[in-house]
Amino acid sequence: MDKPDPTRHVKTRTKKESLSREERQKQLEFQKEAVVHLNSLYNYALHLTMNPSDAEDLVQETYLKAYRFFNSFERGTNCKAWLFKILKNNYINRFRKNSKEPGKVDYDLIKDFYHSIKDIQNDTSEAESDYFHSLLHEEVYQALHSLPEEFREVIQLCDIDGFTYEEIANMVESPIGTVRSRLYRGRKLLREQLEGYAKKYGINTDNHQ
Amino acid sequence: MNCQKACVLMSAAVDSELSLKEEQGFFLHLSECKECKDEFEEAKKTKLIIKEKIVQFKAPKTLINSIMELTSLSTMEHEETLLFE
Ligand SMILES: [Zn+2]
Numbered sequence: 001m002d003k004p005d006p007t008r009h010v011k012t013r014t015k016k017e018s019l020s021r022e023e024r025q026k027q028l029e030f031q032k033e034a035v036v037h038l039n040s041l042y043n044y045a046l047h048l049t050m051n052p053s054d055a056e057d058l059v060q061e062t063y064l065k066a067y068r069f070f071n072s073f074e075r076g077t078n079c080k081a082w083l084f085k086i087l088k089n090n091y092i093n094r095f096r097k098n099s100k101e102p103g104k105v106d107y108d109l110i111k112d113f114y115h116s117i118k119d120i121q122n123d124t125s126e127a128e129s130d131y132f133h134s135l136l137h138e139e140v141y142q143a144l145h146s147l148p149e150e151f152r153e154v155i156q157l158c159d160i161d162g163f164t165y166e167e168i169a170n171m172v173e174s175p176i177g178t179v180r181s182r183l184y185r186g187r188k189l190l191r192e193q194l195e196g197y198a199k200k201y202g203i204n205t206d207n208h209q
Numbered sequence: 210m211n212c213q214k215a216c217v218l219m220s221a222a223v224d225s226e227l228s229l230k231e232e233q234g235f236f237l238h239l240s241e242c243k244e245c246k247d248e249f250e251e252a253k254k255t256k257l258i259i260k261e262k263i264v265q266f267k268a269p270k271t272l273i274n275s276i277m278e279l280t281s282l283s284t285m286e287h288e289e290t291l292l293f294e
Contacts, residue, residue: 183220
């Protein structure tokens with residue numbers, strides 16, 4: 001894995017002493033464009049790995065790579081989308097190709113997460129009192145993670161991270177029509193899951209306007 | 210527009226990703242089809258649920274620090290040890 005490249009080593013050594021103006025500029029720009037998305041990337045990595053330390057590693061690798069190839073980032077396009085794509089590729093390389101099984105949901109981990117933030121859950125403006133609003137964060141999380149990955153992925157990219165269809169299509173390497181239909185089917189599946197929870201509590205799901 | 214076509218456009222309607230022409234056709238259909246109208250409302254609600262209920266965690270301080278380090282002055286050496294391909 002870690003094969004040091006002797007030529008690069010020499011190059012960076014000399015640069016280390018006095019960073020060129022361009023290098024400083026690059027760092028500043030990188031912080032403004034890329035580092036601001038750190039939280040989003042971390043959450044995306046958490047969703048993918050379901051493991052905080054794997055998520056940290058992934059984010060770190062992503063930023064290393066992104067910084068190294070920052071020149072190839074097309075200025076004016078969505079930097080967050082660019083970073084997400086790098087992270088996804090890293091994830092695939094790292095977890096798909098190794099024995100480690102991806103996408104296995106660790107429900108204890110989710111519970112831990114949600115217990116640790118329980119205190120701050122009352123801040124949303126939940127005026128409506130229909131069944132959706134009685135759902136717990138944890139349940140929505142579980143429902144989302146129970147979806148097949150192709151559906152979960154587009155829902156996450158769209159609803160949580162706010163990417164456009166074009167950006168999502170680019171990230172999942174599928175046509176926009178596929179993104180549309182996956183979102184449609186994914187949301188339908190998710191709703192069925194959530195209604196299942198609601199029924200469990202005896203909440204009437206037919207009563208929404 | 211029939212129900213089948215409306216379903217194809219449903220998600221894009223929820224996300225305001227329809228072209229003007231699609232949008233006109235879609236909402237015209239909704240005005241005369243209760244089933245699709247209900248479906249549309251439910252889909253919108255589902256999106257809202259996800260947005261509201263999925264909590265975003267803050268990245269740990271250690272991670273923030275190491276990223277800041279990576280991208281600020283004289284830390285190019287890190288690349289050598291951490292990068293893998
Ligand atoms: Zn219809």
